[in-house]
Amino acid sequence: MAAITTLLPVFFMLALGFACRALGWVTPEQKAGANGIVFGVLFPVLIFNLLASADLDASVLPVVGYVAVMYLLALLVVGPLTASFTGRERAHFSKYLLATHEGGNVALPLYLSIVAGSSNTVIFDLAGVFTCFIVIPIMVAREASSSSGAGALVKNIVTNPFIIAVAAGLVMNLTGLNGLIVGSAFGPAWTGTISMVTSPIVAIILFCLGYDLSVDKDTIGPILRLGAVRFAWSTLIILGFFLLFGARMANREYLIAVLIYFMCPTGFGMVPLLPPLYKSKDDASFTSAFMSLYIIVTLVAYTLVVLFLT
Numbered sequence: 070m071a072a073i074t075t076l077l078p079v080f081f082m083l084a085l086g087f088a089c090r091a092l093g094w095v096t097p098e099q100k101a102g103a104n105g106i107v108f109g110v111l112f113p114v115l116i117f118n119l120l121a122s123a124d125l126d127a128s129v130l131p132v133v134g135y136v137a138v139m140y141l142l143a144l145l146v147v148g149p150l151t152a153s154f155t156g157r158e159r160a161h162f163s164k165y166l167l168a169t170h171e172g173g174n175v176a177l178p179l180y181l182s183i184v185a186g187s188s189n190t191v192i193f194d195l196a197g198v199f200t201c202f203i204v205i206p207i208m209v210a211r212e213a214s215s216s217s218g219a220g221a222l223v224k225n226i227v228t229n230p231f232i233i234a235v236a237a238g239l240v241m242n243l244t245g246l247n248g249l250i251v252g253s254a255f256g257p258a259w260t261g262t263i264s265m266v267t268s269p270i271v272a273i274i275l276f277c278l279g280y281d282l283s284v285d286k287d288t289i290g291p292i293l294r295l296g297a298v299r300f301a302w303s304t305l306i307i308l309g310f311f312l313l314f315g316a317r318m319a320n321r322e323y324l325i326a327v328l329i330y331f332m333c334p335t336g337f338g339m340v341p342l343l344p345p346l347y348k349s350k351d352d353a354s355f356t357s358a359f360m361s362l363y364i365i366v367t368l369v370a371y372t373l374v375v376l377f378l379t
Contacts, residue, residue, distance in 0.1 A: 074182075076368065079175070082272055083361055086279025100280050107273045108341030113234035115267045116202050116338070119194070120238025121247040129192045135313060136196035139306045141204065143167040151298045156291040159355060161212070162346045165205060166359055167299050169197045169336035174271050175364070176330040179371050183379055189326035201338045202231045213345035231342070274337045281357035288351075292359050300366060303331045325374055332370035334363035 089095040148164020155163055170176065172194040180190050206229045227233075241247040250259050284292070310318055310327050317323045340356070347353055 076175075076364070079275060079364070082275035083279035083282065086276035087282050088279075089276075090280045095280065100277060103273055104277055104341070107270055107277075109230060111266055111270050112274075112338065112341060113230040114263065115270055116198065116231060117234040117238040117241075118263050118267065119198060120235060121241035122251075123191075123195060123198075123242060125195075125242060129195070132192060132314065132317075133195045133199075135309065136193055136306070137199050139302075139309065140168040140196060140200040143302055144200075144204070144208065147298065147302055155295040155298055159291060159295075159352065161348065162343050162352060162356070163295055165209075165339060165343060165346075166295060166335050166356065167302060168205070169201050169339060170303070170330055170333040171336045172197060172330060172333065174337060175367060176326075176333045179367070180326055180329050183325055183329075183375065184322045189323055190330045193326075193330050197336055197338075198235070201336055201342070202235045205339070205342055206231050209342055209345055271337070274340055278337075278340065278357045278361055281353045282361055283351075283354035284358045284362070288355055288358060292355070292362060295359060296363055296366070299335075299363070300332075306331050321378065325378055328374055328378075329367075329371060333367050334360045 090097075090100075144164055144167070148167050149160070152160035152163070170193070172190050176190045176193075210229060250256060307327055318327065337360070339360075343356060344353065
């Protein structure tokens with residue numbers, strides 16, 4: 070029942086978005102407007118708040134570093150090497166779907182349904198934030214501006230709202246300014262404002278994923294092949310935890326966190342980053358279908374964890 074409670078809203082918003090496109094209730098232009106508001110304005114605020122309030126304890130750095138390295142290898146090595154298997158016609162963006170995992174909206178609720186009050190999965194998100202909102206925007210800006218000069222490339226990077234959000238969040242965190250604000254009399258107003266800005270984000274992202282969702286006989290094969298590569302690489306990440314952090318993995322709660330987190334779909338934050346690389350609307354449909362269908366892997370992993378580890 071916990072899995073249903075967590076995932077039913079996810080599938081409902083996906084289905085609602087799909088229905089709105091199929092029935093013509095929302096036009097592509099209207100959906101694009103929602104994309105612009107959420108991904109260009111609201112989502113960077115969420116990233117800013119996540120980094121500003123994160124617990125950056127030095128003891129977690131080896132774990133964060135390991136996960137970040139594995140994400141970088143997925144982008145720079147695994148993706149290009151497997152492009153002929155997954156499909157070269159989508160190689161200009163498919164490698165990005167191999168990196169990051171959706172922690173806050175999928176892994177964390179599922180994990181907390183088994184292990185209440187733990188924040189293990191949040192630590193893994195730090196590597197995802199670094200990869201998704203520092204590394205990938207720079208890579209995308211470089212690839213999308215391949216015909217532009219160095220000045221245009223630098224401008225695209227430094228004016229990227231995600232880069233600005235990450236930089237501001239780190240400054241707020243490392244200077245302690247965020248803690249001072251939250252702990253002050255102004256704290257409730259500050260946190261209430263952030264909550265107001267960020268609360269609609271996940272629902273609209275899922276709606277847009279559902280709106281773009283399109284699976285046909287020409288895409289199901291590439292989706293399954295890319296999913297197989299992602300599953301294999303995620304499994305390798307999990308095995309690396311046993312080798313590098315055996316003492317941590319001996320703890321049942323930590324083991325469950327690793328197994329659930331790294332069987333989750335690509336982070337939803339990837340959605341607003343990839344459009345500059347798309348060559349057609351079919352690319353957006355492929356991304357949406359891949360991320361949506363991979364949730365099946367998450368459900369299977371969650372079920373097995375519940376059956377054998379609880």
